Amino acid sequence: MTTVSSNNPQPLSRGHIKWRRLALILIPAGVVTATLVGLTANGAIAASMSVSGQEFLVTASQLNGTGFEQFGGQVTGPSGTKPVVVSAIHSATLSHLCQTVTVGGVTLKLTAGGNGTPVSASNLIVDASGQTGSEAIFHNITIGQDSGSLTQDPGTNGPVGGFGQQASSVTINNLVQHTWLTTAGTFTLPDLRLGFGGTC
Amino acid sequence: MTTGDSARHAARRPWLPEGRRPSRRAGGPVPGWPAFRMWRHGRPFTGGLLLALAGIELLAIPLSGVLSHGAIKLVVYIGIGGVFGVLIGALLITAGIATLVNPGHRVFYGVAGVVLGILSFPASNLGGFFLCMLLAIVGGSLAFAWTPAERPAPPAAPNAAASEPTSPGPVTEAPPWPDPAGDEQTPPYGHRMLAVALPLIVAAGLAMAHTAAGSAPASPRQTCILGLICLGGGPTPSPSPTPASPTPTCLPTALPTALPTALPTNLPTDLPKCLPSALPTPSLPVTVPAPSLPGTAPTPNGSASAPGGKPAKGKAKTKNSTAGAGLVAPAAISVITADSAALDHFTYQGNVKLPTASGGTVTMMKFTASSLTLSGNVADTITEAGTTAVTASPVMAFNGNVVLYATRLSGTLAGVPLTFTPTTISSVLLTVSNLLTGNVPVTLTRVTTNQATGTADSLTYGPGGGGFSVTLH
Numbered sequence: 294m295t296t297v298s299s300n301n302p303q304p305l306s307r308g309h310i311k312w313r314r315l316a317l318i319l320i321p322a323g324v325v326t327a328t329l330v331g332l333t334a335n336g337a338i339a340a341s342m343s344v345s346g347q348e349f350l351v352t353a354s355q356l357n358g359t360g361f362e363q364f365g366g367q368v369t370g371p372s373g374t375k376p377v378v379v380s381a382i383h384s385a386t387l388s389h390l391c392q393t394v395t396v397g398g399v400t401l402k403l404t405a406g407g408n409g410t411p412v413s414a415s416n417l418i419v420d421a422s423g424q425t426g427s428e429a430i431f432h433n434i435t436i437g438q439d440s441g442s443l444t445q446d447p448g449t450n451g452p453v454g455g456f457g458q459q460a461s462s463v464t465i466n467n468l469v470q471h472t473w474l475t476t477a478g479t480f481t482l483p484d485l486r487l488g489f490g491g492t493c
Numbered sequence: 494m495t496t497g498d499s500a501r502h503a504a505r506r507p508w509l510p511e512g513r514r515p516s517r518r519a520g521g522p523v524p525g526w527p528a529f530r531m532w533r534h535g536r537p538f539t540g541g542l543l544l545a546l547a548g549i550e551l552l553a554i555p556l557s558g559v560l561s562h563g564a565i566k567l568v569v570y571i572g573i574g575g576v577f578g579v580l581i582g583a584l585l586i587t588a589g590i591a592t593l594v595n596p597g598h599r600v601f602y603g604v605a606g607v608v609l610g611i612l613s614f615p616a617s618n619l620g621g622f623f624l625c626m627l628l629a630i631v632g633g634s635l636a637f638a639w640t641p642a643e644r645p646a647p648p649a650a651p652n653a654a655a656s657e658p659t660s661p662g663p664v665t666e667a668p669p670w671p672d673p674a675g676d677e678q679t680p681p682y683g684h685r686m687l688a689v690a691l692p693l694i695v696a697a698g699l700a701m702a703h704t705a706a707g708s709a710p711a712s713p714r715q716t717c718i719l720g721l722i723c724l725g726g727g728p729t730p731s732p733s734p735t736p737a738s739p740t741p742t743c744l745p746t747a748l749p750t751a752l753p754t755a756l757p758t759n760l761p762t763d764l765p766k767c768l769p770s771a772l773p774t775p776s777l778p779v780t781v782p783a784p785s786l787p788g789t790a791p792t793p794n795g796s797a798s799a800p801g802g803k804p805a806k807g808k809a810k811t812k813n814s815t816a817g818a819g820l821v822a823p824a825a826i827s828v829i830t831a832d833s834a835a836l837d838h839f840t841y842q843g844n845v846k847l848p849t850a851s852g853g854t855v856t857m858m859k860f861t862a863s864s865l866t867l868s869g870n871v872a873d874t875i876t877e878a879g880t881t882a883v884t885a886s887p888v889m890a891f892n893g894n895v896v897l898y899a900t901r902l903s904g905t906l907a908g909v910p911l912t913f914t915p916t917t918i919s920s921v922l923l924t925v926s927n928l929l930t931g932n933v934p935v936t937l938t939r940v941t942t943n944q945a946t947g948t949a950d951s952l953t954y955g956p957g958g959g960g961f962s963v964t965l966h
Binding site: 375 | 634824
């Protein structure tokens with residue numbers, strides 16, 4: 294990146310990189326990072342996620358959640374304002390989670406929770422522009438509740454006057470979502486794999 | 494990035510200012526790009542730039558779309574993870590800029606950048622999906638490993654310093670730091686100790702981040718980071734449990750006994766005594782329908798709160814019931830349609846005034862059932878703010894303690910088209926009372942329900958894997 298040897302004849306004060314010093318910091322940083330990534334990939338450390346500003350795909354073979362709320366909302370994307378369905382789940386587990394994200398033109402595919410231990414997420418909020426599944430089961434459901442008065446996920450409410458629904462627990466099988474925003478306070482991601490390209 | 498720059502620079506310099514920018518050359522000693530280049534060479538430019546880029550990337554992921562939700566909702570939406578991302582991103586940008594502005598402190602900023610980059614992995618989107626983490630580690634390391642020009646060329650430094658405050662500048666300006674730029678003279682073991690201490694710092698930081706993240710799900714307040722932000726959404730920690738208990742204990746005892754016997758005398762005393770206990774929660778409108786009973790009380794309507802399953806016969810045109818606790822009817826328009834609806838123990842309970850968020854009420858019919866199964870092209874269509882959301886499924890099944898409120902319910906019962914509204918339901922029910930006994934399962938076809946609000950023990954879309962979809966227009 295930066296010039297190492299200064300063979301310039303001009304009287305410029307040029308700094309340069311000392312490779313031994315670089316190694317001195319890069320090696321321990323690399324060790325710590327590798328350990329951290331390894332622990333996260335085993336689900337031992339919870340990660341925190343918050344993605345927005347583009348449409349991306351999230352799939353899961355099964356979602357189980359407690360403290361479920363759903364209401365309408367809007368996001369502004371490159372092509373203007375789009376309506377979305379906001380789903381808030383206080384505590385959720387997801388089996389075979391797969392998520393694709395495009396960062397700087399590069400598509401990343403993230404999978405986790407595929408080897409028996411599901412991904413767990415807290416304070417999960419998803420803004421979806423579309424959603425399908427094979428089956429959805431809600432317990433203690435309330436439909437047609439003003440979205441400003443929802444109570445199942447404390448601290449999260451929709452716009453006053455909007456249509457909302459909530460349930461004490463939710464199970465969705467074979468979930469496929471096109472989402473504009475995903476955020477979770479904590480994500481434990483056992484069996485985490487990250488790759489380039491591909492779809493879920 | 495700059496490998497060939499010096500050669501090109503030297504070659505270009507003789508002719509470029511004369512051919513293109515003669516005026517600038519006359520204006521200052523080292524104008525334009527050459528000045529920038531000199532400035533750049535006097536500091537860990539690449540390292541600082543990468544640190545700042547890492548911070549920007551980290552900020553962009555949670556913030557780029559969230560801003561459209563409006564500033565008030567920002568923190569509620571991004572949650573604790575987004576706040577960590579914003580914090581780390583802002584610190585990285587600061588470290589990057591500070592590295593460029595104050596290269597004398599590059600060791601500190603470099604190490605801080607590396608630590609922040611590593612911390613961003615658990616704290617924010619896996620370190621901005623690795624990119625921010627890599628940029629910050631590489632940038633911080635480059636800043637840490639950068640060394641200013643060697644001392645053997647002392648006359649060069651004053652020349653450079655003539656135009657810009659490069660490396661020698663801090664020497665004179667910052668007395669507390671003995672020789673920030675001339676790191677050749679500082680003992681090397683100092684940095685070695687720093688490098689050894691780095692893992693410890695990271696481990697400590699990680700432990701903090703982990704405990705902070707781990708404690709997040711424990712307390713429900715964590716979704717709103719600042720108490721301020723939550724107020725906008727209306728903090729309703731437990732409105733449903735509290736009103737649930739006052740309603741059955743207070744109202745049924747006070748009203749049925751007091752109303753028929755001594756209306757004028759008892760009402761002012763009994764009701765206020767009762768209400769304050771039920772009201773302090775934000776879900777005030779829940780109990781409003783009950784106090785509104787006196788309004789209908791003058792017409793001697795004994796079945797006002799009768800739990801009877803059958804429709805009131807005789808002269809009673811309307812009958813009233815109470816709404817479920819915590820229910821607030823939305824202003825959005827909603828319609829549920831289905832080819833058929835199978836209703837078990839379907840009972841009309843009376844009309845209910847459901848509160849709305851705007852402070853008013855909307856009169857709805859209240860039905861109960863043990864189960865309600867809609868099947869065949871079930872579509873739940875919700876229209877609000879100019880958009881329409883449709884939830885479609887072959888089957889939508891409510892089970893257990895089904896309570897349904899609606900402003901209009903239409904369908905065909907045994908070949909007879911029926912339309913129920915709060916004002917007509919009593920007379921309509923009289924005509925089909927023999928069909929609606931409440932104990933025999935009823936099947937309505939071509940069902941349409943308007944403004945459906947309801948509760949049930951369970952709701953299943955596409956039971957057995959029939960599928961469902963939510964689409965937005």
